[in-house]
Amino acid sequence: MKLLIVEDEKSLSDGMASYLKQENYLCDQADTYRMALEKIESFEYDCILLDINLHDGNGLDILRTLKEESKTEGVIIISARNSLDDKVSGLELGADDYLAKPFHLSELRARVEAVIRRKKLAGTSLLRYNELSIDTQGRTVSVQGRLVELTRKEYQLLLYFAYNKGRVVSKNAIAEHLWGDDMGGSANYDFIYTHIKNLRKKLLEAGSQDYIQSVYGMGYKFAAP
Amino acid sequence: MKLLIVEDEKSLSDGMASYLKQENYLCDQADTYRMALEKIESFEYDCILLDINLHDGNGLDILRTLKEESKTEGVIIISARNSLDDKVSGLELGADDYLAKPFHLSELRARVEAVIRRKKLAGTSLLRYNELSIDTQGRTVSVQGRLVELTRKEYQLLLYFAYNKGRVVSKNAIAEHLWGDDMGGSANYDFIYTHIKNLRKKLLEAGSQDYIQSVYGMGYKFAAP
DNA sequence: CCCGATTCTGAAGAAATCCTGAAGTTGCGG
DNA sequence: CCGCAACTTCAGGATTTCTTCAGAATCGGG
Numbered sequence: 141m142k143l144l145i146v147e148d149e150k151s152l153s154d155g156m157a158s159y160l161k162q163e164n165y166l167c168d169q170a171d172t173y174r175m176a177l178e179k180i181e182s183f184e185y186d187c188i189l190l191d192i193n194l195h196d197g198n199g200l201d202i203l204r205t206l207k208e209e210s211k212t213e214g215v216i217i218i219s220a221r222n223s224l225d226d227k228v229s230g231l232e233l234g235a236d237d238y239l240a241k242p243f244h245l246s247e248l249r250a251r252v253e254a255v256i257r258r259k260k261l262a263g264t265s266l267l268r269y270n271e272l273s274i275d276t277q278g279r280t281v282s283v284q285g286r287l288v289e290l291t292r293k294e295y296q297l298l299l300y301f302a303y304n305k306g307r308v309v310s311k312n313a314i315a316e317h318l319w320g321d322d323m324g325g326s327a328n329y330d331f332i333y334t335h336i337k338n339l340r341k342k343l344l345e346a347g348s349q350d351y352i353q354s355v356y357g358m359g360y361k362f363a364a365p
Numbered sequence: 366m367k368l369l370i371v372e373d374e375k376s377l378s379d380g381m382a383s384y385l386k387q388e389n390y391l392c393d394q395a396d397t398y399r400m401a402l403e404k405i406e407s408f409e410y411d412c413i414l415l416d417i418n419l420h421d422g423n424g425l426d427i428l429r430t431l432k433e434e435s436k437t438e439g440v441i442i443i444s445a446r447n448s449l450d451d452k453v454s455g456l457e458l459g460a461d462d463y464l465a466k467p468f469h470l471s472e473l474r475a476r477v478e479a480v481i482r483r484k485k486l487a488g489t490s491l492l493r494y495n496e497l498s499i500d501t502q503g504r505t506v507s508v509q510g511r512l513v514e515l516t517r518k519e520y521q522l523l524l525y526f527a528y529n530k531g532r533v534v535s536k537n538a539i540a541e542h543l544w545g546d547d548m549g550g551s552a553n554y555d556f557i558y559t560h561i562k563n564l565r566k567k568l569l570e571a572g573s574q575d576y577i578q579s580v581y582g583m584g585y586k587f588a589a590p
Numbered sequence: 591c592c593c594g595a596t597t598c599t600g601a602a603g604a605a606a607t608c609c610t611g612a613a614g615t616t617g618c619g620g
Numbered sequence: 621c622c623g624c625a626a627c628t629t630c631a632g633g634a635t636t637t638c639t640t641c642a643g644a645a646t647c648g649g650g
Contacts (some may be wrong), residue, residue: 162537164475164583165620246541279533279583279617291637331639338493352598356647516626542626554608562609581636582609 142166142184142317146176146199147191147218156189159245166215166320173197179205181352187214187255190235191249197266207234207298211234214255218243227321260303267302268363269301274346281284283346293318293331294339301352301362336360366481367391367409367545371401371424371432372443381414385477388506389517391545398422405431405438411481412439414473415460432459439480443468449580455534478502494589497573499527508571517541519564526577526587535584561585 141159143161147153148171157167168183170176173196180188180202188206190198207267214236229330239248257265257276265287267274269361271284281298300317301309338353351364368385374377374394393408395401398421405413413431417424428440439461461480478581482501492499498507506513506523509532510519515523521543525534536554567579576589 159537163535240403242403242407244541246409246538247407249537250409263568277532278586279580293638318619328640330641333598334639337600356596397608518627553629555630559628564610579608 141186142320143168143252144176144179144183144185144188144213145169145188145192146202147171148194149191156245156248160249163249164296165252166317168320173202174201176202177205180211184313185213186259187216187236189216189218189251189252191218193220203233203235212259214252215258216248216251216255269302269305270349271352272343272351272364274299281343282349283343288342288348290339290342290348293335294342297335298343298354299341301360302364305362305364308355308358308361313359324360366411367542368393368450368477369401369410369413369438370394370409371417371419371427372396373419374416381410381470381473385474386436388474389521390477393545393554398427400425401427402430406422410438411484412441412461412477414441414443416443418444428460437484439484441476441480461531473545479502484547494527494576495574497568497576497589499523506568508568508573511571513571513573515564516568518560519567520558522564526585527589530587530589539584 141164143165145153145156145160145167147156150171153171158171164252167178168185170179171194173194176188176190179185190199190202192203192252199217203217206213206215212347215234216239217235218239218241219336236252236258265275265277267276271281272341274281274283275296277301279295281290282294296318297314300314311332314332315329322360337353341352344350353361353363357360366389368390369446370378370381370385372381372394375396378394378396382394385392393404393410397418398448401415404410415424415427417428419531424442427441429437429441438460441462441464442460443464443466451483460484462476464476478501492501498508499506501524504520504521507517522539522573525539525542537558539557541556561577565575569575576587578586578588580586
């Protein structure tokens with residue numbers, strides 16, 4: 141899962157990023173709205189944490205832009221205390237949640253989790269595709285009831301595929317979502333190959349079909365009912 | 366277990382906190398409703414002790430807010446006058462118990478315990494997982510009937526796992542629930558490692574299975590039937 | 591059917607994460 | 621004030637996971 145943190149107070153931004161990284165989120169940071177917009181245009185995020193009191197504009201404008209372009213990211217508004225107005229405006233504009241400063245990082249985590257779950261899973265924490273099922277709460281994957289032990293990258297990979305069922309995802313997008321934007325232009329996809337190989341092997345050996353289709357020259361497609 | 370004490374009479378508030386800390390609760394204090402609301406927004410509590418006669422507003426409003434936001438904390442209303450009105454209003458609004466001043470601290474403890482038990486365990490004070498059982502009333506843990514002596518942290522750790530059976534809990538979350546501090550993102554988890562090691566050792570030596578699974582890169586999971 | 595581009599594979603080195611025992615510190619009861 | 625139990629810190633080692641790499645297999649266009 142990939143987040144964008146829009147916050148100009150560096151120490152807070154870093155704190156959030158560092159905490160959320162521990163929770164296995166991938167975090168990008170932006171400390172101006174300009175930068176935020178650039179990042180949002182260039183990358184795909186699962187949730188955006190948006191401070192609406194930066195100095196180079198009004199954060200609600202970003203939110204408005206997002207919603208006009210019907211982006212699918214979740215948005216959590218962050219604002220200094222006392223501005224109930226912001227809360228109302230934010231939620232009216234389609235933010236998914238609201239958090240007043242100062243807040244506790246565990247609270248932030250809980251909200252992020254909730255927003256992503258609501259967006260992606262529409263309530264449940266269980267994904268099923270015939271014999272294959274993924275429990276995002278217990279972080280387990282099983283085939284016909286039998287547990288399959290996946291490493292972190294394998295699990296993240298499978299989850300990313302599952303969220304994009306039926307769509308072809310490019311290796312760039314995969315790299316982007318599992319590693320972030322810091323892997324040089326002429327990237328080599330060796331690790332993707334390796335992790336996909338290992339993931340496929342584990343699932344096949346557990347008795348699952350191979351739902352991960354390679355699309356030559358394009359990427360991969362998770363082809364499950 | 367983490368409590369919030371909302372009470373403006375400092376000596377009473379301190380007394381409650383100090384007593385409940387001895388009972389191994391983690392206590393935060395607030396002496397205005399403002400502060401109380403801030404804390405409630407930012408932290409997760411298991412139970413809130415709410416005096417409804419503070420000077421900056423009406424405690425019942427907080428209760429109303431809580432219930433509207435469908436928070437899961439338990440709430441115990443505390444009121445100075447022996448006014449039946451408050452009791453009725455409070456319970457109608459969804460408080461879990463009511464206590465009239467003056468009261469004995471042991472009485473308070475009993476109620477807190479009961480409320481938490483009701484919330485978390487829906488009735489029992491005994492958690493059983495095959496040969497392992499935890500008695501939250503007696504604060505004892507036993508394996509096949511034989512008592513296992515756990516230190517405070519070990520017990521809290523086990524209880525936290527038990528409450529989150531089947532879910533992966535991050536080390537961040539553990540740190541927050543057992544220590545309460547923020548300890549930021551770049552914390553070091555040495556003490557968690559140590560306490561888990563000791564807890565495991567005691568349980569294993571007593572003849573229990575190792576229900577505490579390490580989930581590499583994620584945290585731990587209590588895997589019990 | 592051939593050839594370059596792309597993808598897959600297995601193995602091994604590198605890195606991250608976790609565990610452990612022991613030593614140091616704190617806090618509380620006597 | 622002392623002593624003991626609990627807690628924390630520390631450093632090394634063990635384990636798991638990630639990345640790299642080279643060669644084999646596969647694909648699609650000409």
